[in-house]
Amino acid sequence: MTTTAVLGGGISGLSAGYYLLRRFGKPLTIYEASPRVGGWIRTEWHKERGFIFETGPRTIRPKGVAGANTLELVEQLKLPVKPIRSSHVAARNRMLYAKGQVCMLPNSPKGLIATVPPFTKPLYRALLHDLTTGGTVAKNEDESIYSFAERRFGKEIADYAISPMICGICAGDAREISVRFLMDSLFEKEQKYGGVIKGVLYSRLNKNEDKDKDVDRPIDEPSNLYKQAVQEKWAMYSLTDGLEQLPRALRKYLGEHDVNVQLSSRCNNLSFSSDGARLGLRNAELPVSHVVSSLPAYQLAPLVRQQHPSLCAQLLEIPYVDVVVVNLQYNSDQLLKQNGFGLLVPPVENLPVLGVIFDSCCFDMAGNTILTVMMGGKWFEQWFGHQPSQKELRDTAQQHVRKILNIKEEPTFSRVHLLHKCIPQYTVGHKRRVQQIRDYIRNYKLPLSLCGAAYDGVGINDVILSARRQVELLPMPQTH
Ligand SMILES: Cc1cc2nc3c(=O)[nH]c(=O)nc-3n(C[C@H](O)[C@H](O)[C@H](O)COP(=O)(O)OP(=O)(O)OC[C@H]3O[C@@H](n4cnc5c(N)ncnc54)[C@H](O)[C@@H]3O)c2cc1C
Structure with missing residues (x-):
């Protein structure tokens, strides 16, 4: 009998379980180290007071192939959604705290010609900069998103638009993060046509250009929920009782279909042979035919160290950051001067805060003001040292x-x-690093697939799609 093991019961591991079940049926077991599913997705309910705290992610975007794929899953699990439409104040108003004041980011074409603080020039000047600056002479494989933005649009855009955006998405330093993380296609266009705007215009004229790109290929017929999201112009959404409903519903669904989700089951070793893999679990060794790992790369690395030290070293090259999340509840709903999604703090401001999310502007919190303060990230140690107290x-x-x-x-x-x-x-260099890791697995014919936030994107949509694509790459068993 062929058995598949999934390591990790976060959203990617559960999604891998879901897609494995759909493609191959049983037998299948998910091993999760902690006593709960969901990984970083965690909702704290304060129902008697009418609010929730999200300690990890809080919203999902409905856009693109990855957004459509998550909505298909949400529809199949029959989960009630809380959409935020593009006309909602939380979709329109995004702010920065810079130069000692809260600045509203431009949200209409008018913002292109006016000078809006913290910028000292109208934004169209940044576009002119791109149009009048030549492309790089040597073709680059990669560079930091900061250096790309600075080259194309000037230092002010790199400092006050791109750097805070990177803080908001991955709590990282734009000077270290790859341009391919968020601007892969713009970077490719610049490399090909010598400018971002030129590249975008040329490829609009030549519509077939992006046609073959895997990432743009629709997976299925769009679900009804996706059609509704498009029609109603959702900018983002959550679930009625918070995002933790998603992993909980997946676990329930898997349980109802006889998939075993084993909690408090940490895998402590992984070895491979010609006929499969062996999982180390407590004091036992379990033979399986294939392993799908959704573990963070630094957690998978020690499991393969003994047999594949070079794979271990490559996995450890993917760095991680620590984030402090502080949820605050105030009894009044009249405290914020400006409503909106929240604000980001550009790293040039040199503050421990990455951003503040105005949760009660996004969703109804029964007359409370709910804020979430995110701190640390790439600069965690600089601000908080090794063991900061809760106080x-x-x-x-x-x-x-x-x-x-x-x-x-x-x-x-x-x-x-x-x-x-x-x-x-x-x-x-992240893209190349991940390619090398997957090449290693292919060359050694290891019965191992990798999904999760370490490889193909850090958002919820990305990791669900990554799980699906990895499962779809597996060969169907031979029927005799
Ligand atoms: C503060 C914060 C805010 C975020 N905000 C958003 C947002 O608003 N929108 C969005 O789309 N994304 C957001 N994200 C990203 C999103 O939360 C992640 O992409 C997603 O939760 C990652 O899921 P995962 O399953 O890949 O990993 P994880 O959640 O890390 O799950 C991995 C699981 O593996 C288990 N495990 C570890 N080692 C072992 C072992 N040896 N054996 C067995 N199990 C093991 C862990 O216990 C864990 O449950 C945010 C992330 C953070 C941290």
Whole structure:
């Protein structure tokens, strides 16, 4: 009998389980080290007071192939969604805290010609810069997203648009993160046509150009929920009882279809032979035919160290950062001067805060103001050292909320979470690194597939799609 094991019960491992079940049926087991499923997706319910705290992700984007794929899953699991439409204040208003003030980012074409703080020039000047600057002479394989933005659009855009965006997405330093992480296609166009705008215009004229790209290929007939999201112009969405409903519903679905989800089951070793793999679990060795690992790369690395030290070393080259998440609840809903999704703090401001999310502007929180302060990331150690106390972290968050948002009230309720090594960093060379890791696995014919946030994108949509694509690459068993 052929058996498949999935390592990790976060959203990618559960999704891998779902797609494996759909493609091959049983037998299949998911091994999760902790006593719960969901990994970084975690919702704290305060139903009696009408609000929730999300300690990890809080919204999902419906756009693109990956967005459509998640909506298909959400529809199949019959989960109730809370959409935010593009006309909603949380979709329109995004802010920066820069140069001592909260600045609203331009959200209409008018913003291109006006000078909007913190920028000192109208944004069309950045576009002119790109049009009048030649392309790089030597073809680059990769560079940092900061250096790309600075070359094409100038230093102000790199400092006040790109760097805070990178903080918001992966808590990282734009000077280290690969341009291919978010701007792969713009970078390719610049390399090919000598400019971003030129490249975009040429490829619009030559519509077939992107046709063959795997990432743009629709997976299925769009689900009804995806059609609804397009028709109603959703900018993002969550689930009625918070995002943790998604891993919980997946676990329930898998359980109902006889997939075994074993909690408190840490895999501590992984070895391979010509007829399969062996998982080390507590004191036992379990033979399986194939392993799908959804573990963070640094957690998978020690499992393969003994038999494949070079694979272990390559996995360890993917760095991770620590993020502090502080959830705050205030009894009044009249505290924010400006409504919106929240604000980001550009790293040039040199503050421990990466950003503040205005949760109660996004979703109804029954008359409470709910804020989430994100801190640390790439700069965690610089600000907090090795073992900061909960009090120190809470005080730092509150002090910055007071200063930035001018909120004098004390929160009624708060929670501090230190998320250790929670977000992988796609630093310059990441794409090549992942290719080498997958080449190694292919060359040694290891019965191992890799999915999860370490490889093909760090958002929820990315990791669900990554799980699906890895499962779809597996050969169908031979029937005799
Ligand atoms: C603070 C924060 C905010 C975010 N905000 C958003 C957002 O708003 N929108 C969005 O789309 N994305 C967001 N993300 C990203 C999103 O949360 C992640 O992409 C996603 O949760 C990663 O899921 P995963 O299953 O790949 O990894 P994980 O959640 O890390 O799951 C891995 C699982 O493997 C288990 N495990 C580890 N070692 C072993 C072992 N040896 N044996 C067995 N099991 C093991 C772990 O316990 C864990 O449950 C955010 C992330 C963070 C940290």
